[in-house]
Amino acid sequence: MQEWTWEYEGYDPAAERLRESLCTLGNGCFATRGAVPERRAGLVHYPGTYAAGCYNRLESTVAERRVVNEDLVNLPNWLLLRFRVRRSGRAWGSWFSPDTHALLEYRHVLDLRRATLTRTLRFRDDDAGVLGVEQTRLVHMGDPHLAALRTVFTAEDRAGEIEIESCLDGEVINGNVHRYRALNRSHLTRVRAGTREPDTVWLSCRTSTSDIGVAMAARTIVAEGAAVSSGFPPARRRAVHRLVIPIAPGRPVVVEKTMALHTSRDTAISDPLGAAADRVSTAAGFPDLLDSHAEAWERLWRRARLRVPGGAGRVLRFHLFHVLQTLSPHTGDLDVGVPARGLHGEAYRGHVFWDELFVLPYLNLHLPEVSRALLDYRYRRLPRACRAAAATGRAGAMYPWQSGSDGREETQEWHLNPRSGRWLPDHSRLQHHVGSAIAYNVWQYCEATGDTEYLHTKGAEMLVQIARHWADLAAFDPATGRYRIRGVVGPDEYHDSYPGADRPGLDDNTYTNVTAAWVLTRALHLLRHLPAWRRRELLERVRLDASDLPRWEEVSRRLRVPFHQGVISQFDGYDDLTELDWDAYRARYDSIRRLDRILEAEGDTVNRYKASKQADVLMLGYLFSPAELGRLFRRLGYDLDDEMWRGTVDYYLRRTSHGSTLSGLVHGLVLARARRAEAWQYVQEALEADIADIQGGTTGEGIHLGAMAGTLDLVQRGLTGLETREDALWLDPVPLPALSEYGFSLRYRGHWGVGVRRRSGQLEIRVPDSEESPIRVVLADRAVTVAPGETCTLILPTS
Numbered sequence: 001m002q003e004w005t006w007e008y009e010g011y012d013p014a015a016e017r018l019r020e021s022l023c024t025l026g027n028g029c030f031a032t033r034g035a036v037p038e039r040r041a042g043l044v045h046y047p048g049t050y051a052a053g054c055y056n057r058l059e060s061t062v063a064e065r066r067v068v069n070e071d072l073v074n075l076p077n078w079l080l081l082r083f084r085v086r087r088s089g090r091a092w093g094s095w096f097s098p099d100t101h102a103l104l105e106y107r108h109v110l111d112l113r114r115a116t117l118t119r120t121l122r123f124r125d126d127d128a129g130v131l132g133v134e135q136t137r138l139v140h141m142g143d144p145h146l147a148a149l150r151t152v153f154t155a156e157d158r159a160g161e162i163e164i165e166s167c168l169d170g171e172v173i174n175g176n177v178h179r180y181r182a183l184n185r186s187h188l189t190r191v192r193a194g195t196r197e198p199d200t201v202w203l204s205c206r207t208s209t210s211d212i213g214v215a216m217a218a219r220t221i222v223a224e225g226a227a228v229s230s231g232f233p234p235a236r237r238r239a240v241h242r243l244v245i246p247i248a249p250g251r252p253v254v255v256e257k258t259m260a261l262h263t264s265r266d267t268a269i270s271d272p273l274g275a276a277a278d279r280v281s282t283a284a285g286f287p288d289l290l291d292s293h294a295e296a297w298e299r300l301w302r303r304a305r306l307r308v309p310g311g312a313g314r315v316l317r318f319h320l321f322h323v324l325q326t327l328s329p330h331t332g333d334l335d336v337g338v339p340a341r342g343l344h345g346e347a348y349r350g351h352v353f354w355d356e357l358f359v360l361p362y363l364n365l366h367l368p369e370v371s372r373a374l375l376d377y378r379y380r381r382l383p384r385a386c387r388a389a390a391a392t393g394r395a396g397a398m399y400p401w402q403s404g405s406d407g408r409e410e411t412q413e414w415h416l417n418p419r420s421g422r423w424l425p426d427h428s429r430l431q432h433h434v435g436s437a438i439a440y441n442v443w444q445y446c447e448a449t450g451d452t453e454y455l456h457t458k459g460a461e462m463l464v465q466i467a468r469h470w471a472d473l474a475a476f477d478p479a480t481g482r483y484r485i486r487g488v489v490g491p492d493e494y495h496d497s498y499p500g501a502d503r504p505g506l507d508d509n510t511y512t513n514v515t516a517a518w519v520l521t522r523a524l525h526l527l528r529h530l531p532a533w534r535r536r537e538l539l540e541r542v543r544l545d546a547s548d549l550p551r552w553e554e555v556s557r558r559l560r561v562p563f564h565q566g567v568i569s570q571f572d573g574y575d576d577l578t579e580l581d582w583d584a585y586r587a588r589y590d591s592i593r594r595l596d597r598i599l600e601a602e603g604d605t606v607n608r609y610k611a612s613k614q615a616d617v618l619m620l621g622y623l624f625s626p627a628e629l630g631r632l633f634r635r636l637g638y639d640l641d642d643e644m645w646r647g648t649v650d651y652y653l654r655r656t657s658h659g660s661t662l663s664g665l666v667h668g669l670v671l672a673r674a675r676r677a678e679a680w681q682y683v684q685e686a687l688e689a690d691i692a693d694i695q696g697g698t699t700g701e702g703i704h705l706g707a708m709a710g711t712l713d714l715v716q717r718g719l720t721g722l723e724t725r726e727d728a729l730w731l732d733p734v735p736l737p738a739l740s741e742y743g744f745s746l747r748y749r750g751h752w753g754v755g756v757r758r759r760s761g762q763l764e765i766r767v768p769d770s771e772e773s774p775i776r777v778v779l780a781d782r783a784v785t786v787a788p789g790e791t792c793t794l795i796l797p798t799s
Helices: 012-021 272-282 285-303 310-326 328-334 356-361 369-382 382-391 432-451 452-473 510-529 532-542 546-558 583-588 595-601 619-623 626-635 642-652 661-674 676-688 706-720
Strands: 005-009 030-032 050-051 055-062 065-072 081-086 102-111 116-125 128-141 146-155 160-169 186-196 198-208 215-220 227-232 238-247 253-263 414-416 422-425 476-479 480-485 723-725 728-730 742-748 753-761 764-765 775-778 781-786 791-794
Touching: 030 128, 030 546, 050 253, 050 764, 055 238, 081 146, 081 356, 102 215, 116 198, 116 728, 116 775, 146 238, 146 285, 160 198, 160 215, 160 253, 160 753, 186 238, 186 328, 198 238, 198 272, 198 775, 238 253, 238 328, 253 272, 253 285, 310 706, 328 369, 356 422, 356 432, 369 432, 369 452, 382 452, 422 583, 432 452, 432 510, 432 595, 452 510, 480 546, 510 546, 510 626, 510 661, 619 626, 619 661, 642 661, 706 742, 781 791
Parallel strands: 728 775
Antiparallel strands: 005 102, 030 050, 055 065, 081 160, 102 116, 116 128, 128 146, 146 253, 160 238, 186 198, 198 215, 215 253, 227 238, 414 422, 476 480, 723 728, 742 753, 753 764, 764 791, 775 781
16 A cells, blocks of 8 residues: 555455445535445445534434434535446346345555545446446545536457446435434425536525525536437436446446535525536536645645654544544534534434534644634534523533534433443533533644634633533532532543442542543633723623632632542542453453443442443543643642652553554553553554444444544644643653654644644754744743744753
């Protein structure tokens, strides 16, 4: 495999769903899975197309209970193009399928640099001989409403005809996730189809409850003026263009299918169908589309330059490719959040969780306008978050754990355990720490960009309302002399109640309490430093009395953090849980990543055991540098020295099943600073999580966007110790032998293309020539100022 390409040799039906996800192409507005064009959805193939933010809500009955779910909608399949061949004067052969025809060659090549997927194959037809096929597709990065598929047919030994059906297929459902099969999955209604001769078909429909209009128009032509018989046979809920083309040995036939997609959410259009038809009619031919598409990607790659040698570098570039396809510069014009599974599949129903916590640290220093748009998604839903808090009798903003179209809580109330077949209550909506993640993202974005306008307006409103909620949720406990936050679920997710308890939730989750204290501290700092007129205006706008602020100060210093056996407790009462016999479970099961499902299927519950799905307490080491974490604990009145932190890391490492793709990522970054010898094992796991599908089938339902972006952040922030604060770049590099050389560019405070490179014990900072101010760079033992046009080389300590 070359540096910029990923190749898949041969045809393996069992791996088809995985390859489809990993070969998805997108442009931030919509994406199409890497499915074969000739097959509709079935047990093997799943050709899904998803538009960012296009959700629909459906009601279902599950286990005799009424449930309502909102899903990212699988749109009509534009990709469908099937073909069959015949010799002159004979009957048509069967429609080609890799599942039924004798394949002589079969290969997919994903070109990351040009963002194309090319399939080449040769097959033998009993009647028509050997036919070679090459198909190249793109989802245009320059024009975010266009996609195209070019197919080249080459007969090797016999003349004949080839029949092609190019189709827009509206007979689709959301069928990518098998465990959702009991739910209502038909989202599209009012499907209409038609033609615009001589070469275009169209299809329009609406989502059933959100009433989003969706329109596609597809132009299918035969290049180079070959004689063609063309027609438009009628079909139910499909628009079909039929072509019959003569084919002769050694004379390739080129068929180009160009598709335009518009929805009623788009701006600057009159109606989706008219916009789609107009756009496809004026679209260039495939060669020109490919050129302009590749040029747009070249500009994007320049803004996200990354150099890491070896296999790790290839995987990191692959991860970056999928991040940029999901959250491109076009995303900056949309009202969308960070979908946890990208635009690559239907797992998690396309919802927005806390994954921007792992995505924005990277985007802030490359595509800050996209970061700002993602924060705006949260700001627009701030009123809904305040209503959610008020509904529970609390002040401030309570953001949902899962968000979709309008910011209401989308977390399912019941989830299916595939191992036992039982539907179980889902209490993950108690992960209120998502509010702290949003506040953290606001602060980090503004520190990285210097965007004080955002910090003083929308950012301040979100930060203050989230802090307000934590201050109101915290209750004083005279017995401990501390404030406590009860009835929550932490990042671990396995533990959602105490054993035998009649109510869900846990008390004093350390991660929740410490991040709540951080939010309160940051909000107080911001209010003190706002211009007087803006502070007065903000307090009036959110109806906050300044007399409430002393309580915020007190809560920020006296939230409780539990400890046991000389380590930080994950939550109050953690030490009372039973130790799990990890060796016994590893011996009995191929994988214990989803230990919660295993135990429930055995009639047990993970709530009884000291066992975590992923990092919980250790997430604090992911978000905060050792120095800042120490300051946070001291502010709370606790001592946290290196020995206690290392002991805490060791303790939870032995008790974590890594049931989330985020787990290896977080542990890798934390261990890079706490215990380097073991860090690479977890970094490798994070790099391979999706490409090797380590969770056994989940990647076929969509890539894990947070984990992919997090590996980029691991290099950018974890290995360099990079922090953006106090109007400076702070660096504290970590020597990780397996990643001892790397380089990347940053966009920082008006400087485009600040180069950071580590090699041979040196750290090089290069600031491109401009009229911007010099950059202040701070290391543990020195501070330097690098002016535009200058390069600074720093000799790093050997240990």
